[in-house]
Amino acid sequence: MDLQTALQQLEALQQKQYAYRTASSALYLDGVTVAPRDTAEGRGVALGILAGEEHKLFSDPQVGALLTFLEGETTGLTPEQARQVQLLRRGYDQLSRIPAGEYMEYAQLTNQASDVWHRAKEASDFALFRPVLERLVAFQKKFAGYFDSTKAPYDALLNEYERGMTMEKLDRFFGVLRERLVPVIREIAGRPQIDDSFLHRSFPVEQQRKLSDYLMEVLGLDRAHCAIGETEHPFTLNFTSQDVRITTNYKEHDLADSMYSVIHEGGHALYELGVNPAYDYNCLAGGVSMGVHESQSRFYENLIGRSLPFIRAVFPRIRELFPQQLENVTAEDFYRAVNKAQPSLIRTEADELTYCFHVMIRYEIEKQLIGGTLEVKDIPQVWNALYRDYLGVEVPDDRRGCLQDSHWSGGSFGYFPSYALGSAYGVQMLRNMEREMDVWGPVGRGDLSAVTGWLRDRIHRYGCLLEPGEVVERACGPFDPTVYTDYLEDKYRRLYGLK
Amino acid sequence: MDLQTALQQLEALQQKQYAYRTASSALYLDGVTVAPRDTAEGRGVALGILAGEEHKLFSDPQVGALLTFLEGETTGLTPEQARQVQLLRRGYDQLSRIPAGEYMEYAQLTNQASDVWHRAKEASDFALFRPVLERLVAFQKKFAGYFDSTKAPYDALLNEYERGMTMEKLDRFFGVLRERLVPVIREIAGRPQIDDSFLHRSFPVEQQRKLSDYLMEVLGLDRAHCAIGETEHPFTLNFTSQDVRITTNYKEHDLADSMYSVIHEGGHALYELGVNPAYDYNCLAGGVSMGVHESQSRFYENLIGRSLPFIRAVFPRIRELFPQQLENVTAEDFYRAVNKAQPSLIRTEADELTYCFHVMIRYEIEKQLIGGTLEVKDIPQVWNALYRDYLGVEVPDDRRGCLQDSHWSGGSFGYFPSYALGSAYGVQMLRNMEREMDVWGPVGRGDLSAVTGWLRDRIHRYGCLLEPGEVVERACGPFDPTVYTDYLEDKYRRLYGLK
Numbered sequence: 001m002d003l004q005t006a007l008q009q010l011e012a013l014q015q016k017q018y019a020y021r022t023a024s025s026a027l028y029l030d031g032v033t034v035a036p037r038d039t040a041e042g043r044g045v046a047l048g049i050l051a052g053e054e055h056k057l058f059s060d061p062q063v064g065a066l067l068t069f070l071e072g073e074t075t076g077l078t079p080e081q082a083r084q085v086q087l088l089r090r091g092y093d094q095l096s097r098i099p100a101g102e103y104m105e106y107a108q109l110t111n112q113a114s115d116v117w118h119r120a121k122e123a124s125d126f127a128l129f130r131p132v133l134e135r136l137v138a139f140q141k142k143f144a145g146y147f148d149s150t151k152a153p154y155d156a157l158l159n160e161y162e163r164g165m166t167m168e169k170l171d172r173f174f175g176v177l178r179e180r181l182v183p184v185i186r187e188i189a190g191r192p193q194i195d196d197s198f199l200h201r202s203f204p205v206e207q208q209r210k211l212s213d214y215l216m217e218v219l220g221l222d223r224a225h226c227a228i229g230e231t232e233h234p235f236t237l238n239f240t241s242q243d244v245r246i247t248t249n250y251k252e253h254d255l256a257d258s259m260y261s262v263i264h265e266g267g268h269a270l271y272e273l274g275v276n277p278a279y280d281y282n283c284l285a286g287g288v289s290m291g292v293h294e295s296q297s298r299f300y301e302n303l304i305g306r307s308l309p310f311i312r313a314v315f316p317r318i319r320e321l322f323p324q325q326l327e328n329v330t331a332e333d334f335y336r337a338v339n340k341a342q343p344s345l346i347r348t349e350a351d352e353l354t355y356c357f358h359v360m361i362r363y364e365i366e367k368q369l370i371g372g373t374l375e376v377k378d379i380p381q382v383w384n385a386l387y388r389d390y391l392g393v394e395v396p397d398d399r400r401g402c403l404q405d406s407h408w409s410g411g412s413f414g415y416f417p418s419y420a421l422g423s424a425y426g427v428q429m430l431r432n433m434e435r436e437m438d439v440w441g442p443v444g445r446g447d448l449s450a451v452t453g454w455l456r457d458r459i460h461r462y463g464c465l466l467e468p469g470e471v472v473e474r475a476c477g478p479f480d481p482t483v484y485t486d487y488l489e490d491k492y493r494r495l496y497g498l499k
Numbered sequence: 500m501d502l503q504t505a506l507q508q509l510e511a512l513q514q515k516q517y518a519y520r521t522a523s524s525a526l527y528l529d530g531v532t533v534a535p536r537d538t539a540e541g542r543g544v545a546l547g548i549l550a551g552e553e554h555k556l557f558s559d560p561q562v563g564a565l566l567t568f569l570e571g572e573t574t575g576l577t578p579e580q581a582r583q584v585q586l587l588r589r590g591y592d593q594l595s596r597i598p599a600g601e602y603m604e605y606a607q608l609t610n611q612a613s614d615v616w617h618r619a620k621e622a623s624d625f626a627l628f629r630p631v632l633e634r635l636v637a638f639q640k641k642f643a644g645y646f647d648s649t650k651a652p653y654d655a656l657l658n659e660y661e662r663g664m665t666m667e668k669l670d671r672f673f674g675v676l677r678e679r680l681v682p683v684i685r686e687i688a689g690r691p692q693i694d695d696s697f698l699h700r701s702f703p704v705e706q707q708r709k710l711s712d713y714l715m716e717v718l719g720l721d722r723a724h725c726a727i728g729e730t731e732h733p734f735t736l737n738f739t740s741q742d743v744r745i746t747t748n749y750k751e752h753d754l755a756d757s758m759y760s761v762i763h764e765g766g767h768a769l770y771e772l773g774v775n776p777a778y779d780y781n782c783l784a785g786g787v788s789m790g791v792h793e794s795q796s797r798f799y800e801n802l803i804g805r806s807l808p809f810i811r812a813v814f815p816r817i818r819e820l821f822p823q824q825l826e827n828v829t830a831e832d833f834y835r836a837v838n839k840a841q842p843s844l845i846r847t848e849a850d851e852l853t854y855c856f857h858v859m860i861r862y863e864i865e866k867q868l869i870g871g872t873l874e875v876k877d878i879p880q881v882w883n884a885l886y887r888d889y890l891g892v893e894v895p896d897d898r899r900g901c902l903q904d905s906h907w908s909g910g911s912f913g914y915f916p917s918y919a920l921g922s923a924y925g926v927q928m929l930r931n932m933e934r935e936m937d938v939w940g941p942v943g944r945g946d947l948s949a950v951t952g953w954l955r956d957r958i959h960r961y962g963c964l965l966e967p968g969e970v971v972e973r974a975c976g977p978f979d980p981t982v983y984t985d986y987l988e989d990k991y992r993r994l995y996g997l998k
Contacts, residue, residue, distance in 0.1 A: 019548035022541070023522035026529050033533070038723040039742035042521070045780055046738075049518035053552070224537040239545075243538035281544055 003076045006069050010084060013063065014282040020054040022239055024107075029245065031114065032231045040115035044108045051107030052100055059096040067092060080284060083465055087283045097146040106139050110411045117409030118232060124399035126380050133408060134376045137369055140413045144370065154370040157414035161290040162421060163468050167367060170417050173481050174360050177420070180485040184492055185354065188341050191496045196256075196337035201325040205250040212248060212262045214317050218446055219266040219300065226269050233406040234261040234348075236268035236297075238287075240280040241463075244269045255322070256338050257349060260301050267300030268293055270452055274460025289468035290415055292459065294422025295429065302352050302423070303430050304443060304451065311335045313446035339495055343391035345400045353492050354391060356423065361386040362405070362416040370413060424484035428476035429455070431483060502575045505568050509583060512562065513781040519553040521738055523606075528744065530613065531730045539614035543607045550606030551599055558595040566591060579783060582964055586782045596645040605638050609910045616908030617731060623898035625879050632907060633875045636868055639912045643869065653869040656913035660789040661920060662967050666866060669916050672980050673859050676919070679984035683991055684853065687840055690995045695755075695836035700824040704749040711747060711761045713816050717945055718765040718799065725768050732905040733760040733847075735767035735796075737786075739779040740962075743768045754821070755837050756848060759800050766799030767792055769951055773959025788967035789914055791958065793921025794928065801851050801922070802929050803942060803950065810834045812945035838994055842890035844899045852991050853890060855922065860885040861904070861915040869912060923983035927975035928954070930982060 027043050035043070057063075070077065070085045077085065095103075113132040120129035144153035147160060158165040212228055231247040238244045246265035248258045271287050279285045287293040304310050308331075315331040326334075341351045347358035365382060368374035374382060383402040384395040395401040407415050433439050433454050442450050458475040472479065492498070526542050534542070556562075569576065569584045576584065594602075612631040619628035643652035646659060657664040711727055730746040737743045745764035749757045770786050778784040786792040803809050807830075814830040825833075840850045846857035864881060867873035873881060882901040883894040894900040906914050932938050932953050941949050957974040971978065991997070 015544065015548055016552070019545040019552070022545035023526065023549060026525040027522065030525050030528065034726055034728060034744075036722060036724050036726045036742060036744075039738070042739040042742045042779065045514065046518040046521035049514055050522060053515070053518070223535060225535050227533055227535045229533060239538070240541040243535060243541045245533075245535075280541065 001066075001069055003073055006066060006073070007077075007081065009066055010070065010081065010088075011282065013058075013066070013088070014084065016057060017054070017283065018281045018285070020050055020057075023050055025237055025239060028111075028114075029229075029237055031111070033229045033247070040112060044111040047111045048104045048108035052104040055095060055098070055100045055103045058092060059098075059100065063088075063092055064096070080278075080465065084283055087464060091283075094147055098143065102139070102142070106143075106411070109135055109139065110409070113409040113411070114406070117403070117406060121232075121399055121403040124397040124403065126398040126403060129403060129409070130376055133379075136408060136411055137376055137413070140411065141370060141372075152371070154367050154414065157366075157370060158417065161412075161414050161418050163289065165291070165417065165421070170363060173420070173424070174356070174363065176481045176485060177356050177360070180482070181353065181356070181488060184489055184498070185341070185343070187498050188353075188492065188496045191498065193342070194336045194340040194495070195333075196340045198326060198329050198333070199255045199337050200253045201255075202252055203255045203322060203325060205252060207321050208250045208255070208258055211255075211259060211318065211321055214321075215259065215262050215314070216266060218314060218448065219263065219270065220448055220452055221266055221269055222273070225273060228262070234265050235406075236265045236272065238269075238272035238285075241273060241275045241277045241285065242280065244272045254349075255325075260305060260338070261348065263305040264297045264301040267297035270300070270455070271296040271460050274452070274456040275463040276461050276465075279463045279465075284463045284465050286463060288462070288464045288466065288471055290418035291421040291425065292468050292471055294418045295425035295472075296422075296455065296459070298419070298423045299426040299429065299455070303426055304448065306335075306339055306352065307440075307443065308332070308335045309440045309444035310446075311338070313444055336495065339491070341492055341496070343393050345387070345393055345395060346404055348404075352423075353488055356420045357390045359416050359420040361390060365402075366413050366416065424479070424481050425472055425476050427484045427487045428480065429458075430487075432476065500565075500568055502572055505565060505572070506576075506580065508565055509569060509580065509587075510781065512557075512565070512587070513583065515556060516553070516782065517780045517784070519549055519556075522549055524736055524738060527610075527613075528728075528736055530610070532728045532746070539611060543610040546610045547603045547607035551603040554594060554597070554599045554602045557591060558597075558599065562587075562591055563595070579777075579964065583782055586963060590782075593646055597642065601638070601641070605642075605910070608634055608638065609908070612908040612910070613905070616902070616905060620731075620898055620902040623896040623902065625897040625902060628902060628908075629875055632878075635907060635910055636875055636912070639910065640869060640871075651870070653866050653913065656865075656869060657916065660911075660913050660917050662788065664790070664916065664920070669862060672919070672923070673855070673862065675980045675984060676855050676859070679981070680852065680855070680987060683988055683997070684840070684842070686997050687852075687991065687995050690997065692841070693835045693839040693994070694832075695839045697825060697828050697832070698754045698836050699752045700754075701751055702754045702821060702824060704751060706820050707749045707754070707757055710754075710758060710817065710820055713820075714758065714761050714813070715765060717813060717947065718762065718769065719947055719951055720765055720768055721772070724772060727761070733764050734905075735764045735771065737768075737771040737784075740772060740774045740776045740784065741779065743771045753848075754824075759804060759837070760847065762804040763796045763800040766796035769799070769954070770795040770959050773951070773955040774962040775960050775964075778962045778964075783962045783964050785962060787961070787963045787965065787970055789917035790920040790924065791967050791970055793917045794924035794971075795921075795954065795958070797918070797922045798925040798928065798954070802925055803947065805834075805838055805851065806939075806942065807831070807834045808939045808943035809945075810837070812943055835994065838990075840991055840995070842892050844886070844892055844894060845903055847903075851922075852987055855919045856889045858915050858919040860889060864901075865912050865915065923978070923980050924971055924975050926983045926986045927979065928957075929986075931975065 031043050067089050116132050141153055144156040148156040155166050225242050226244045229247040234248045236246045246269050248261045250258045312331045319326045341353040343354050350358050379402050380398055387393050387395050530542050566588050615631050640652055643655040647655040654665050724741050725743045728746040733747045735745045745768050747757045747760045810833055811830045818825045840852040842853050849857050878901050879897055886892050886894050
């Protein structure tokens with residue numbers, strides 16, 4: 001084989017990978033947006049077969065031979081090509097360890113599980129979800145061995161979402177959060193609570209859709225390349241750097257819910273839209289890790305979206321859309337209301353301060369589930385006990401308890417810690433950004449272009465060219481969770497007038 | 500190879516075909532419904548690659564060998580399996596004549612063409628569409644040779660949509676229509692015109708959506724298996740017999756437009772939903788030909804939907820939705836208005852009587868284009884001249900002229916005659932139905948179950964098990980275009996009080 005032929009094959013291989021993923025994504029998107037209710041079976045059959053074809057293609061020994069050849073040709077490769085070979089090698093080694101039958105069965109299972117989860121959540125019926133969840137957990141334990149048999153199974157899964165992450169590191173990280181934040185939560189409980197009742201008046205969905213359009217405009221999301229849809233659980237999906245979709249979910253009596261989900265998913269979308277378009281159709285496309293992805297979404301959602309300068313900038317338009325509901329409400333009232341800290345039941349609705357406790361609960365459960373010390377049937381009981389212990393709230397039903405998140409139904413175990421890590425990364429990025437430029441002046445005028453420019457320059461454009469750790473190091477410096485806890489302590493001490 | 504292994508391979512092959520088509524359909528559906536504007540490129544790359552993979556799979560000589568083996572095992576096959584082998588053989592022989600490169604290029608072209616056509620139509624700019632249309636026509640001429648090199652190119656294309664159809668048969672068919680219907684159109688021109696102005700008042704889209712929901716209910720379309728979306732050009736798409744989508748397009752000042760597009764597409768959907776579910780995931784799934792498909796859609800749209808008994812049944816609900824717009828309008832007024840006959844510009848808005856002339860114009864143009872006696876650049880001029888000759892109307896711009904239909908942008912040449920054939924088939928079906936059961940009593944009560952039951956029994960359930968000609972023969976008896984022209988003459992003579 002000569003180098004040029006090998007490089008053509010490398011490109012063709014990645015284009016095929018892109019095509020299969022695009023097909024699966026389109027089917028998934030259809031399934032959760034416009035597909036009629038009783039149609040999951042047909043999509044499941046198609047997804048299973050496509051996954052099987054993809055598996056066959058990428059576990060073919062010829063792919064292994066191609067990669068081996070290119071690994072010996074390092075001087076002839078661009079840094080991009082070398083990184084592609086490295087990433088494909090990882091995927092190839094992993095995939096070739098998963099038997100094709102298992103891989104297809106798993107693809108069908110996750111499609112079915114998504115449908116079952118939706119029904120189970122609607123009916124608040126964990127028993128309905130339990131059998132598929134048991135199968136999902138069994139698959140994940142097996143996959144963990146395929147991923148890296150030298151690691152503890154849950155470490156192997158964590159490594160998939162954030163390379164190098166371990167239970168040991170997370171236990172330490174969450175330890176710092178617990179130690180620093182529990183006292184703040186306790187002190188707040190003794191103070192007069194912020195009034196956010198005006199956020200729960202009636203906000204017609206039609207008007208909320210207009211607010212979403214406005215927020216997307218402020219975020220600088222180009223609608224010719226980014227659409228918004230509506231789903232049970234909001235998410236971001238990227239086809240290419242030129243085609244990204246976000247979704248939200250409108251609640252008539254909760255203005256902040258959809259507003260902040262749009263800003264959150266908008267952060268994910270900005271990341272995807274900012275990746276070098278030269279990486280479209282190859283494996284450098286897309287965000288590099290879940291932790292870095294969440295650092296971007298939570299950066300826009302909390303550090304920008306819940307800041308006083310940003311709220312001052314967007315509040316006039318919000319009040320224009322809801323003049324009656326927000327009569328006599330000031331930007332400052334709005335700022336305080338959307339930052340109210342209160343232990344609660346639903347992760348996606350949690351405030352910045354208590355949010356990481358929701359993550360910790362899921363982390364503890366996953367650690368035990370994958371580690372084998374917890375059975376699926378006992379999840380509701382353990383879930384409810386941890387909410388009582390960590391947050392002091394009683395879970396009234398599984399819909400608002402262990403059935404609230406879609407992650408497990410999609411086969412994502414080890415993802416949740418990314419939310420907390422991303423939040424911590426984000427604050428370190430903000431501090432560096434503040435040292436280098438005027439952040440709050442432009443944000444206060446509703447101009448996010450400089451902020452997005454900084455993030456694009458340090459993070460977005462690289463796509464998967466660099467390892468997540470490298471990206472984080474460049475944008476944040478060395479990881480230091482106290483930067484995050486300092487930020488939260490300071491913000492909430494001011495908000496609640498603590499000493 | 501033993502028979503059982505061969506049959507397993509036969510099933511697996513068809514499931515793969517299903518999976519690739521499902522993927523392409525999902526991408527297409529996304530592209531014309533919710534995808535952001537500037538995202539066609541990425542879908543085109545994916546569609547091209549998927550088409551290439553599918554092509555590789557089905558032009559593999561192993562498939563040929565499998566089919567040859569099964570063709571020698573006729574006694575061991577069920578009638579369904581024997582028919583699958585027959586259909587796959589046709590597809591295999593055809594596909595293996597198309598070079599993979601051309602096939603992929605064509606898949607990318609049709610995706611791009613759909614996007615270009617949308618823009619060209621919006622801007623009424625034929626010059627924008629012309630280059631891709633030229634490429635499409637060139638492909639179609641080449642494909643015609645691959646399909647059947649013993650036939651004239653346009654006959655080879657016609658045969659794809661309606662097996663056995665030829666220019667000779669169509670010239671005869673359209674000759675009868677011209678001879679019988681032109682005098683009726685001329686006589687009507689001398690009579691006072693029906694007043695349909697109330698159909699063009701302001702009908703808010705929100706209310707029109709409710710009308711669609713109601714019509715889908717009356718048609719007996721199960722919403723758990725059939726969704727409705729909104730697109731520029733309405734269409735029906737089937738994933739399986741359990742998952743069918745229809746689309747419509749609302750015009751504020753034209754109540755009948757979306758109403759009858761919903762009933763038309765609903766007819767297509769009832770066909771797809773009525774196919775034996777045992778044919779899901781194999782090549783017997785779906786409607787058997789475009790002519791038979793249009794016989795169903797136009798049956799519901801015109802023979803049922805534009806009948807007085809049906810309108811009497813649904814009018815109370817329509818007036819409930821639009822009380823002000825339809826004040827003082829009776830069911831009989833509504834019946835007359837939606838049946839007004841008047842030469843016009845837009846095929847999809849044409850009345851039953853003049854409709855086939857729109858089809859004839861497209862037929863004449865396609866015949867010459869594929870036959871090589873007309874160049875793409877001359878289409879607008881010929882189009883406009885034919886509209887003047889056949890219908891006596893002046894085409895003011897290409898948007899309302901030769902850019903109005905999506906068919907050519909999707910690579911469909913030879914499809915249009917199916918609309919006229921289907922209309923003729925439908926009337927013969929109705930006459931047979933009337934001989935066997937009470938059609939109009941239940942329809943007058945808004946109950947279409949017996950009508951749909953009859954069609955399901957004679958047509959729908961067979962899917963592709965029988966040849967189109969066989970299905971038509973069973974449901975219609977021998978083809979006789981005068982049954983259709985008698986129906987039209989009788990209906991319009993009464994409506995306009997001709998002698």
